[in-house]
Amino acid sequence: MTESALAELSDSLFSVSVALYSVALVAFCAQLAFGRRTERTREVVGASASASGGVLLDDAPQAAPRPAGGTDQGNRWGAIAIGVTALGALAHTGVLVTRGMAVDRLPWGNMYEFATAVVLVAVVAYTGLALRTPNLRHIGVFVLGPVVLALVAIGLGLYTEAAPVVAALRSYWLAIHVSAAILGFGVFMVSGIASVLYLVRSRPGADAGTGFVSRLPSADVLDRLAHRTAVFGFPIWTFAVIAGAIWAEAAWGRFWGWDPKETWSFVAWVVYAAYLHARTTAGWRGRPAAWVNVVGLAVMIFNLTFVNLVSTGLHSYADVG
Amino acid sequence: MLLRWWRRLTAMRTAIILLFLLALAAVPGSLLPQRSLSRNAVTRYFADHPDLAPVLDRLYLFDVFSSPWFAAVYLLLFISLIGCVIPRALEHFRALRTPPPPAPRNLLRLPDSGRLDSPLAPAPALDAVEEELRVRRFRVVRRETARGPELSAEKGYLKETGNLLFHLSLLALLLGLAGGKLWGYEGSILVTEGQGFCNTFQQYDTYSSGPLVDSDDLSSLCVDLDQFRAEYEENLTASSFTADIRYGEPNGEDRATTIGVNDPLRIDGDRVYVTGHGFTPCFTVQIPGGSSFDDVCAPFLPTDQTTLASEGALKLPDLGAGQDDQLAIEGFFAPTGLMQGGLLTSIDPRPLAPQVAIIAYQGYLGLDSGLPQSVYSLDATQIERGRLTEVGAANLSVGETLDLPDGTQVTFSGYKEFAALQYSHDPGQLWVLGSAIALLAGLLGLLLLRRERVFARAEAAADGGGTVLSLASLTRGGGESRPRFTALSDDLRDALATAASRTAPDPEVPSRD
Numbered sequence: 001m002t003e004s005a006l007a008e009l010s011d012s013l014f015s016v017s018v019a020l021y022s023v024a025l026v027a028f029c030a031q032l033a034f035g036r037r038t039e040r041t042r043e044v045v046g047a048s049a050s051a052s053g054g055v056l057l058d059d060a061p062q063a064a065p066r067p068a069g070g071t072d073q074g075n076r077w078g079a080i081a082i083g084v085t086a087l088g089a090l091a092h093t094g095v096l097v098t099r100g101m102a103v104d105r106l107p108w109g110n111m112y113e114f115a116t117a118v119v120l121v122a123v124v125a126y127t128g129l130a131l132r133t134p135n136l137r138h139i140g141v142f143v144l145g146p147v148v149l150a151l152v153a154i155g156l157g158l159y160t161e162a163a164p165v166v167a168a169l170r171s172y173w174l175a176i177h178v179s180a181a182i183l184g185f186g187v188f189m190v191s192g193i194a195s196v197l198y199l200v201r202s203r204p205g206a207d208a209g210t211g212f213v214s215r216l217p218s219a220d221v222l223d224r225l226a227h228r229t230a231v232f233g234f235p236i237w238t239f240a241v242i243a244g245a246i247w248a249e250a251a252w253g254r255f256w257g258w259d260p261k262e263t264w265s266f267v268a269w270v271v272y273a274a275y276l277h278a279r280t281t282a283g284w285r286g287r288p289a290a291w292v293n294v295v296g297l298a299v300m301i302f303n304l305t306f307v308n309l310v311s312t313g314l315h316s317y318a319d320v321g
Numbered sequence: 322m323l324l325r326w327w328r329r330l331t332a333m334r335t336a337i338i339l340l341f342l343l344a345l346a347a348v349p350g351s352l353l354p355q356r357s358l359s360r361n362a363v364t365r366y367f368a369d370h371p372d373l374a375p376v377l378d379r380l381y382l383f384d385v386f387s388s389p390w391f392a393a394v395y396l397l398l399f400i401s402l403i404g405c406v407i408p409r410a411l412e413h414f415r416a417l418r419t420p421p422p423p424a425p426r427n428l429l430r431l432p433d434s435g436r437l438d439s440p441l442a443p444a445p446a447l448d449a450v451e452e453e454l455r456v457r458r459f460r461v462v463r464r465e466t467a468r469g470p471e472l473s474a475e476k477g478y479l480k481e482t483g484n485l486l487f488h489l490s491l492l493a494l495l496l497g498l499a500g501g502k503l504w505g506y507e508g509s510i511l512v513t514e515g516q517g518f519c520n521t522f523q524q525y526d527t528y529s530s531g532p533l534v535d536s537d538d539l540s541s542l543c544v545d546l547d548q549f550r551a552e553y554e555e556n557l558t559a560s561s562f563t564a565d566i567r568y569g570e571p572n573g574e575d576r577a578t579t580i581g582v583n584d585p586l587r588i589d590g591d592r593v594y595v596t597g598h599g600f601t602p603c604f605t606v607q608i609p610g611g612s613s614f615d616d617v618c619a620p621f622l623p624t625d626q627t628t629l630a631s632e633g634a635l636k637l638p639d640l641g642a643g644q645d646d647q648l649a650i651e652g653f654f655a656p657t658g659l660m661q662g663g664l665l666t667s668i669d670p671r672p673l674a675p676q677v678a679i680i681a682y683q684g685y686l687g688l689d690s691g692l693p694q695s696v697y698s699l700d701a702t703q704i705e706r707g708r709l710t711e712v713g714a715a716n717l718s719v720g721e722t723l724d725l726p727d728g729t730q731v732t733f734s735g736y737k738e739f740a741a742l743q744y745s746h747d748p749g750q751l752w753v754l755g756s757a758i759a760l761l762a763g764l765l766g767l768l769l770l771r772r773e774r775v776f777a778r779a780e781a782a783a784d785g786g787g788t789v790l791s792l793a794s795l796t797r798g799g800g801e802s803r804p805r806f807t808a809l810s811d812d813l814r815d816a817l818a819t820a821a822s823r824t825a826p827d828p829e830v831p832s833r834d
Contacts, residue, residue: 164554167561171583235764242757251583253507253594253743255750256498258358258386263351267344274340281333299344311351313358 006102007162013094014116014155020088021123021148027081028140032212034077078137085127085144092120102162108178109165111308112158118304119150121186125229129190135217136225143193173247180240185300187233188272192297194226195290202287223286226293227279234272241265252314261315264303271296330397331404339398346394350385353377357386399495406488413481420462421473424776425793431776433806434793439817441824443779446788447472449820450777453813459775471778480797483766490760494753501749506530506539511620513601513739517545519571520591520744540591540746544568545575549598549738553671557627564595564740590748597741599623599631602654602677602733608640609728620739621654622697629656630667633697638688647686649709650731651699652679658718665716677733678716681725684709772797775809790817 096117100107107113126143130136165174200206202219216222244265249255256262275292278284284292308315329335354362363383367374381388428434439446447470451461459474508525510518518524520542530536547565554560563581568588580586586593603618614637621633635650655667658676665678685708687700694700703709715723717733724730774795779788792810796802 163556164558164560167559167582170560173583231768235761235768238761238764242761245757246754247583249750250585253585253592253596253745254747255753258347258350258355260351263347267347270340270344270347274337274344277333277337277340281337283334284337307351 003102003104003162006098010095010098010102010162013091013098014151017088017091017095018148018151018155020084020091021144021151024081024084024088025141025144025148027077027084028137028144031075031077031081031137032141032215075134078134078140081140081144082127082130082137085123085140089120089123089127092116092123096120099162103164105165105170106175106178108182109169109174110160110163111304112154112160114178114182115150115154115158115304117182118185118189119147119154121183122189123147125187125190129225129229135221138215138217139194139197139222142197143190146189146193168251171247171251173243173250177240177243177247180236180243184233184237184240185304187229187236188297188300191226191229191233192294192300194222194229195293195297198222198226198290199287199294202290223290226290230272230275230293230296234276237265237269237272241269248314257314259315260307260311260313261303264299264307268296268299268303271299327404330401333405336398336401336405339394339401342394343398346391347385349382350391353382353385355385356383395495399492402488402491406485406492409481410485410489413478413485416481417478421460421475421774423464423466424471424473424778426468428776428778428791428793431793431795433795433802434791435806435810437790437792437810437814437817438782438787439790440787440821441817443470443781443788445820445824446790446817447777447779449816450790450792450813453816454775459773466778469778469780471776474775474777475773477770477772477797479766480770480772483763483768483770486763487760487767488763490756490763494756494760497749497752497756499749500752501531501747503531503533505745505747505749506534507746508744509596510742510744511599511739512544512546512742513618513620514546514548514737517543517567518742519543525744540589541570542568542588542591543571544586544593544742544744546740546742547577549595549740551598551670551738557670559670562595562598562740564742566593568593590746590750592745594743594745595740596743597623599629599739599741600654600656600672600675601737601739602633602635602652602675603735603737604635604650605732605734606637606640606648607730607732612640614640616734618737619696621652625667627670628667629670630654634699636686636688636696636699638686645685645708647684648729649682649686649699650679651682652677654736658716660716672736674718675736676716676718678714679723679731679733680714681712681723681731682709683712683725683727 096107096113099113103109108117122143126136126140130140197216198219200213201216201222203213206213206219217225244262245255248257248259248262271292275289275296278289278292307313354366356363366383377383381390385391425431429436439449441449447463451463451472451474454461454472454474457476459476461472461474463470463472465471506522506528507530508520508522508528510524510526512518520539522528522530522536522539545567547567549564550562551559552561561581563579565577565579566586567575567577568586569575578586580593580595582595585595599620599622601618601620603616605616606614608614617635617637619633619635621631623629623631631654633652633654635652637648640646640648653665655665655676655678656672657667657669657674658665659668660666665676682699682704685703687694687703687708692700699709704711712727713723713725713731715721717723719733719735722730722732776791776793776795778791780791781787782789790813792813794802794806794809796805
């Protein structure tokens with residue numbers, strides 16, 4: 001296949017993945033509508049279902065027998081939704097693979113490619129978690145919703161033709177630094193969404209009523225999901241910043257120069273460090289800590305959008321264009 | 322009183338607030354132009370906001386990262402960090418040498434606890450548990466108490482080691498950063514092909530140095546630029562910049578190498594970078610009456626990075642005739658020139674059809690007036706005063722000549738390329754890198770390892786046969802301790818069963834309910 005055909009295929013796959021994610025979004029909506037309220041007892045994230053006897057555990061987690069009725073229908077919708085999401089992620093991966101083959105380099109040389117990859121990481125991270133913990137399928141709407149919105153915004157606002165990158169980006173550090181940044185960002189995205197949902201779920205009176213709020217996983221599960229993903233993302237982000245500094249030393253003549261991108265990456269790092277501390281500090285646990293995490297995600301998004309599009313700095317070749 | 326303040330400063334809550342302040346303090350540094358990044362942008366801001374800018378300047382908002390208030394925030398944070406980490410380090414050091422603490426009185430009150438029945442006697446039952454825990458790399462201590470034999474086990478000391486390493490590395494990193502700022506320096510210079518420079522502050526176009534740098538301490542190194550090459554893709558994206566250089570001690574032996582983007586020259590803690598490039602047009606000036614200046618060149622600064630359209634000036638103060646007979650050429654260089662509406666523009670960064678548009682001036686340049694002037698433009702006040710007058714203008718290709726009224730001939734004789742080189746010395750760099758790696762290692766240990774205590778107490782079963790083991794675990798840092806405890810007790814039950822079958826071939830199976 002010629003390079004231009006590959007580039008076109010990449011663009012078509014982008015539309016395909018948006019369409020698939022939209023279908024998955026509808027299926028997640030259906031699950032939320034037809035499914036029943038979540039069971040408290042099965043809400044341990046990543047818990048291995050160990051129901052063997054022998055040890056007398058007070059308050060042991062046990063798989064409660066499922067009442068028949070609307071549940072199965074809801075579950076079926078959930079399974080369909082996860083399946084379609086996985087298909088979408090496959091097409092989404094195809095976008096990047098074909099783009100990379102078309103330009104013969106790693107497909108994260110500009111903001112369009114970078115943002116597309118970040119969203120893919122978020123989808124894959126969420127799908128992986130939801131496969132392990134079916135209960136998390138109930139938040140699919142709130143992950144896929146932002147994903148579809150983000151992809152549409154990326155497609156309309158950031159689209160860049162397949163093209164070679166400037167000399168400064170031709171370094172193996174592109175693979176190391178940018179991959180780590182994409183991975184960290186995508187994981188933080190899932191974490192931030194979980195914290196937003198936690199804030200909604202942990203409001204007083206959220207348990208009452210039959211609205212969607214009561215169908216969300218419990219506040220505990222959401223809080224733990226947010227924390228675990230942040231714990232996973234933080235070292236990756238730290239590494240991304242360090243790798244960026246090493247690359248900057250070779251490319252720009254200094255390892256740290258308070259370029260706007262560097263400054264905001266540092267701000268994000270400090271905010272996530274504050275979140276991890278806050279979660280274990282009396283008086284900050286719970287909602288205040290979750291707010292810190294949400295601020296962290298806001299900083300990450302600001303760092304991607306405002307810093308690239310508005311301010312001028314050395315990272316500006318990652319700009320639209 | 323002092324102690325109370327110290328406690329407050331070193332409390333975690335204060336640390337979180339200081340972290341926030343630090344994040345917040347960095348923000349204006351990215352929203353307002355900074356002197357450290359671009360002096361021109363700051364000057365422009367002063368021109369655009371003449372009322373606001375001086376106020377902001379007084380608040381150090383154009384030098385955020387070297388401002389006293391930014392320093393205050395991070396110094397407070399680091400004092401808080403020291404106050405938090407040092408006691409913890411001492412405590413950790415003590416904990417490393419003390420055995421795990423005795424089991425709590427009522428094990429079954431702990432959230433992760435349970436009972437295991439075994440046909441074994443209390444001591445062998447605990448033996449089996451101990452062996453299983455040792456396999457899992459727990460440190461185990463057995464104690465005899467009034468309530469029966471018991472066992473305390475602990476693992477994951479490395480988690481706290483990682484925690485301390487992470488925080489101490491942060492301190493080390495800051496020290497390295499400070500050292501680099503105090504003893505480091507950086508100089509930039511434009512070097513045209515065939516020319517060179519030596520590492521002294523007098524030679525650099527611009528330089529900055531730390532307060533503890535003694536200009537005598539600069540390493541003596543000279544660099545000559547032989548050739549510069551820029552390569553482009555079909556769509557004119559720059560694919561590589563390389564400079565062939567020779568370097569060595571002055572009057573010493575030269576060594577040749579090639580440096581480029583992402584590939585600086587590194588020698589003994591010093592680095593030489595290519596940070597930009599451009600063109601240096603050359604002219605031959607023929608004075609009526611015989612004397613001629615061959616191939617006098619001046620670098621022109623690119624005004625457009627995509628087409629490398631450049632502007633600059635050539636000043637000839639010493640033509641011989643006198644102070645008011647100086648000659649200057651101000652002009653525009655296009656690597657690939659195209660006339661558009663009577664104006665010369667550049668359409669390609671490669672020198673495919675180099676052209677210049679020049680204006681020639683004669684008169685007094687004002688170079689010895691004592692006021693500094695730019696190398697790249699003429700002093701406009703001399704033109705306004707009429708001391709410097711325009712005597713001719715032309716668009717020239719290579720080899721073409723502009724004839725001035727007095728008979729002087731200015732010929733565009735050709736061009737060379739120049740490279741913008743940067744010489745950097747940062748003694749803190751490796752220290753910072755080492756700290757950063759230690760920081761990451763500490764962080765991984767801190768986040769991935771788990772600190773866990775397990776307690777077990779063996780009591781003879783009420784019916785006389787076998788043992789009832791009370792088991793409990795405590796995990797620092799929370800997380801999902803429940804499933805892990807379940808898995809551990811499952812394994813312990815299996816271990817007990819195996820041990821029982823070893824000692825008694827036909828074990829009594831205890832009733833499970």
